[in-house]
Amino acid sequence: MSERKINLEVLRYDPDKDSEPRFQTYKAVPCQDDWVVLDALNYVKDNTDTTLSYRWSCHMAVCGSCGMMIDGEPTLSCKAFLKDYGDTIRVEPLYHFPIERDLVTVIDDFVEKLTKVKPFLIPKQPKSIEEGEYLQTPKQLKKFKQYTLCINCMLCYSACPQYGLIPDFLGPAALSLAHRYNIDSRDGGCQERMKVTATNIGVWECSFVGACSEVCPGHVDPASSLQQMKIASTVDWYKKRLMPWSKS
Amino acid sequence: MSGSSKISNKPIIWGLFAGGGTLTAFLTPALVLITLLVAIGVAPNGLSYSEIHGFASHWLGKLILFGVLSLSLWHAAHRFRIAINDFGIRADIPVAVVLYLLAGIGTIMSVVYLWGM
Numbered sequence: 001m002s003e004r005k006i007n008l009e010v011l012r013y014d015p016d017k018d019s020e021p022r023f024q025t026y027k028a029v030p031c032q033d034d035w036v037v038l039d040a041l042n043y044v045k046d047n048t049d050t051t052l053s054y055r056w057s058c059h060m061a062v063c064g065s066c067g068m069m070i071d072g073e074p075t076l077s078c079k080a081f082l083k084d085y086g087d088t089i090r091v092e093p094l095y096h097f098p099i100e101r102d103l104v105t106v107i108d109d110f111v112e113k114l115t116k117v118k119p120f121l122i123p124k125q126p127k128s129i130e131e132g133e134y135l136q137t138p139k140q141l142k143k144f145k146q147y148t149l150c151i152n153c154m155l156c157y158s159a160c161p162q163y164g165l166i167p168d169f170l171g172p173a174a175l176s177l178a179h180r181y182n183i184d185s186r187d188g189g190c191q192e193r194m195k196v197t198a199t200n201i202g203v204w205e206c207s208f209v210g211a212c213s214e215v216c217p218g219h220v221d222p223a224s225s226l227q228q229m230k231i232a233s234t235v236d237w238y239k240k241r242l243m244p245w246s247k248s
Numbered sequence: 249m250s251g252s253s254k255i256s257n258k259p260i261i262w263g264l265f266a267g268g269g270t271l272t273a274f275l276t277p278a279l280v281l282i283t284l285l286v287a288i289g290v291a292p293n294g295l296s297y298s299e300i301h302g303f304a305s306h307w308l309g310k311l312i313l314f315g316v317l318s319l320s321l322w323h324a325a326h327r328f329r330i331a332i333n334d335f336g337i338r339a340d341i342p343v344a345v346v347l348y349l350l351a352g353i354g355t356i357m358s359v360v361y362l363w364g365m
């Protein structure tokens with residue numbers, strides 16, 4: 001297998017020493033041609049600079065922890081093959097999140113937003129264990145399956161210009177997850193979730209730029225779920241005012 | 249952000265926007281084609297001035313024209329508001345007021361004209 005020398009321009013930040021982030025270039029990192037950017041970072045960490053910090057775990061685009069800006073695009077570094085990039089690659093922490101250290105970001109805001117939308121099944125009619133499982137047909141499953149594929153990598157938050165402008169915006173992943181439960185045939189929590197998702201910082205901050213769906217490694221297509229939620233919230237809004245007697 | 253925890257009233261505009269969008273997605277290409285055909289003088293049967301005038305004089309025709317005109321205007325206004333925001337002009341409220349005012353005036357004018365026919 002042939003080897004290729006890559007220059008890695010990495011944004012470094014040590015909160016104890018640096019007043020602000022700075023770029024550091026690791027020159028001529030010897031890389032195999034089937035490597036991904038994460039492999040190159042691992043090489044640097046193992047051989048050149050043990051202080052370099054970044055998150056990763058699965059190395060197979062499943063855990064969602066290795067998201068970074070690679071040449072300015074939010075990307076999973078374990079999915080970013082070196083052969084698709086030039087000889088100098090710029091690596092930065094995900095945009096729109098505070099930096100904790102080097103490529104590690106502070107994700108508290110995202111985690112808090114996830115919990116806000118109640119991303120769990122709120123059964124229409126709670127059942128006791130004796131009454132058995134909540135059954136579902138393959139067709140009912142198919143309706144929301146796509147939205148279960150989110151791996152919480154936060155690339156969509158990094159890509160979303162609205163989230164960058166309005167940090168309060170609940171954002172693509174959290175809203176898509178709410179949608180995933182809303183359209184689950186076993187769930188009855190839509191109204192409960194709308195208390196958060198139908199507010200100004202919910203779906204209505206989305207201006208349908210669609211960047212979230214472009215960068216999503218799981219092909220969840222968050223933009224589509226947000227548009228569907230806008231329709232549902234609109235129908236609900238009109239229904240509550242024009243037919244106040246109806247229980248939606 | 250103030251009022252961020254309240255249920256949004258954006259559905260008022262967004263409903264018109266979505267309705268207009270669906271409508272124009274289907275109608276605009278057909279209208280462009282027909283306008284071009286009429287312009288080069290090969291208007292299909294039934295699209296002569298007198299027949300269109302007849303259509304616009306009937307109450308159902310008026311209703312259809314009103315729906316198409318007003319919803320398209322609201323769609324365009326809202327789309328434009330968002331486009332301006334996406335271009336980085338951060339003056340959402342004044343922009344929204346001006347654009348929705350224009351859509352509102354257009355809506356009223358379409359009522360006035362259709363009524364007066």
Ligand code: FES
Pocket residue numbers: 056057058059060061062063064065066067076077078079
């Ligand atoms: S390391 Fe798990 S997604 Fe990249």
